[in-house]
Amino acid sequence: MRHRIWLRTVSTVLNPKMRSHTYIDTLGSARIMARVLDGKALAKEIKAELKIKIHNWVSSGQRAPSLRCIIVGEDPASHTYVKNKIAAAIEIGIEAQTLKYDENLTEEALITAIELLNEDTTVDGILVQLPLPNNIDERRVCNAVAPEKDVDGFHITNVGQLCLDMPTIVPATALAVIEMLKRFKIETFGRNAVVVGRSKNVGLPIAMMLHSDKNHDSGLGMDATVTVCHRYTPPELLQQHCRNADIIVTATGVPNLIKADMIKPGATVIDVGITRITDEQGKTKLVGDVDYDDKCLYIVRALNSYSRTDIRRGHKRALVTPEENAEENTSRLSNANKEKRSILQRVQNLTP
Numbered sequence: 351m352r353h354r355i356w357l358r359t360v361s362t363v364l365n366p367k368m369r370s371h372t373y374i375d376t377l378g379s380a381r382i383m384a385r386v387l388d389g390k391a392l393a394k395e396i397k398a399e400l401k402i403k404i405h406n407w408v409s410s411g412q413r414a415p416s417l418r419c420i421i422v423g424e425d426p427a428s429h430t431y432v433k434n435k436i437a438a439a440i441e442i443g444i445e446a447q448t449l450k451y452d453e454n455l456t457e458e459a460l461i462t463a464i465e466l467l468n469e470d471t472t473v474d475g476i477l478v479q480l481p482l483p484n485n486i487d488e489r490r491v492c493n494a495v496a497p498e499k500d501v502d503g504f505h506i507t508n509v510g511q512l513c514l515d516m517p518t519i520v521p522a523t524a525l526a527v528i529e530m531l532k533r534f535k536i537e538t539f540g541r542n543a544v545v546v547g548r549s550k551n552v553g554l555p556i557a558m559m560l561h562s563d564k565n566h567d568s569g570l571g572m573d574a575t576v577t578v579c580h581r582y583t584p585p586e587l588l589q590q591h592c593r594n595a596d597i598i599v600t601a602t603g604v605p606n607l608i609k610a611d612m613i614k615p616g617a618t619v620i621d622v623g624i625t626r627i628t629d630e631q632g633k634t635k636l637v638g639d640v641d642y643d644d645k646c647l648y649i650v651r652a653l654n655s656y657s658r659t660d661i662r663r664g665h666k667r668a669l670v671t672p673e674e675n676a677e678e679n680t681s682r683l684s685n686a687n688k689e690k691r692s693i694l695q696r697v698q699n700l701t702p
């Protein structure tokens with residue numbers, strides 16, 4: 351086994367948010383292993399920007415944007431997500447509250463609660479935490495939220511507008527992936543991108559924005575050449591597409607689906623997957639879709655040539671979680687006038 355002397359450095363040449371891992375191999379050559387894109391730092395930066403915007407807005411005598419989060423049932427993970435979303439919203443100056451209902455709530459009662467919030471002019475954003483209990487039709491509920499208050503971007507109108515490259519409210523996870531590519535200046539124009547996973551809330555909106563025309567009205571297009579893989583893509587075909595990809599975005603929830611030997615040197619990998627597994631010692635831990643432990647990950651290119659950019663699950667999650675974007679979307683929803691609209695635009699059209 352080869353010895354490596356690690357020189358973990360913070361590159362001054364690269365964007366400060368990109369950390370280079372360089373080492374000297376046994377032949378004495380400097381090598382670069384990866385650039386770790388620090389999503390956590392980026393999320394902090396975006397929050398700080400929004401906090402200032404909202405502060406200025408409120409200081410000018412306007413009402414703070416407001417968010418209502420609906421949760422039905424006792425699922426502990428859902429309660430944690432909602433708690434985090436509310437905390438993040440409050441942190442940047444959004445007035446946010448949770449409406450909790452027990453799992454026996456009927457679909458009709460939930461729809462009535464949503465309709466009341468739709469009509470409430472002091473409420474700008476509504477978020478219904480999914481999944482809902484089995485007796486409730488999620489699609490019907492998503493469509494009951496007024497499209498302009500639909501923080502999650504799941505309403506049929508918002509999904510349709512996204513598909514037509516129109517300005518709209520985009521699902522938070524997908525928007526976060528695009529935001530990372532933009533802010534870290536990852537070139538997408540004409541590049542081969544593979545999206546693994548085709549769910550309507552995650553894979554689909556990511557693929558939509560990646561392949562769309564940047565010049566269209568949404569301003570979210572990335573002009574990449576996109577291949578979508580899913581559960582029925584034969585493993586050898588998945589391997590082939592990934593090996594050809596400049597950018598891989600994986601959102602499947604299948605641990606270790608993407609091995610290091612499926613990633614071409616220099617590619618950018620965004621791992622959206624989050625799965626809780628139990629390891630051999632009986633400990634539970636969260637893992638992504640990419641096999642970070644695979645030794646092949648350490649195949650590297652010479653320093654200053656293409657570097658593999660990997661967004662490690664931990665870093666990525668800080669940006670990608672819906673709570674990071676709930677406040678942005680909420681700001682967007684109170685677009686009663688230009689100033690509030692600019693909060694949204696700032697988030698969506700951040701020039702790198």
Ligand SMILES: NC(=O)c1ccc[n+]([C@@H]2O[C@H](COP(=O)([O-])OP(=O)(O)OC[C@H]3O[C@@H](n4cnc5c(N)ncnc54)[C@H](O)[C@@H]3O)[C@@H](O)[C@H]2O)c1
Pocket residue numbers: 523546547548549550551552553579580581582583588601602603604607622623624625667670671672
């Ligand atoms: N980071 C975040 O904030 C965030 C937000 C939402 C979801 N997630 C995570 O992203 C993952 C996907 O979420 P989702 O809601 O889209 O899940 P989903 O179950 O709705 O969709 C999974 C997708 O993966 C595809 N798939 C399954 N097995 C595959 C295989 N062997 N090869 C290729 N494709 C395969 C399926 O076809 C499907 O389209 C989950 O792990 C989820 O926890 C993360």
